[in-house]
Amino acid sequence: MPFKIKEARTERGYTQEELARRANVSRATIAGLESGATVVTTTETLIKIADALGKKVSDIFLA
Template sequence: MSTEEHLKLANIIKEARQEKGYSASELARRAGLQPSTVTRIEAAQLQHPQPETLIVIAHALEKPTSDLFACLNWLPKEQLPSFTPYLRAKYADLPEQVLEKLENHVAKVVRRYGYETNGPEPGQDEF
């Protein structure tokens, strides 16, 4: 794992923990871990966290495990959903016009950087 990946993971976990109002010790208790494990992950000091550790942390924080795995690049890009199906599944209760605005805004931003929201990444489909 790169330093950047360690920091992403640390920030996601720490922010989610703080949103829940948990101390690091409380998160560790809820996840069935040693407090030092949570502290080391949040300090980006744990070099190779075990998938099982991240699963119990995600569960204790009521976050999708895939959020933690994705920030570590443990999910191949081709296994991630494209934006539109993800948005509609995740936020199905939003009004249709709000979903359309979000889709259009994201499509505009990512096109500016050479991507398509529902297609291959640049260079991915060239021979």
């Protein structure tokens, strides 16, 4: 499932580290989701990332 995290992150001018800090998740989580290496995560994590990007979960994580 392709997520649109990188696209939304770069629109905001955030590095992976900055997004991870704002979402209170690890940089490895962000990197894994962006690359497709990580496809399983919690709903809470998805919400935190979307909130940090100022987006709806459906804008980033649903096709």
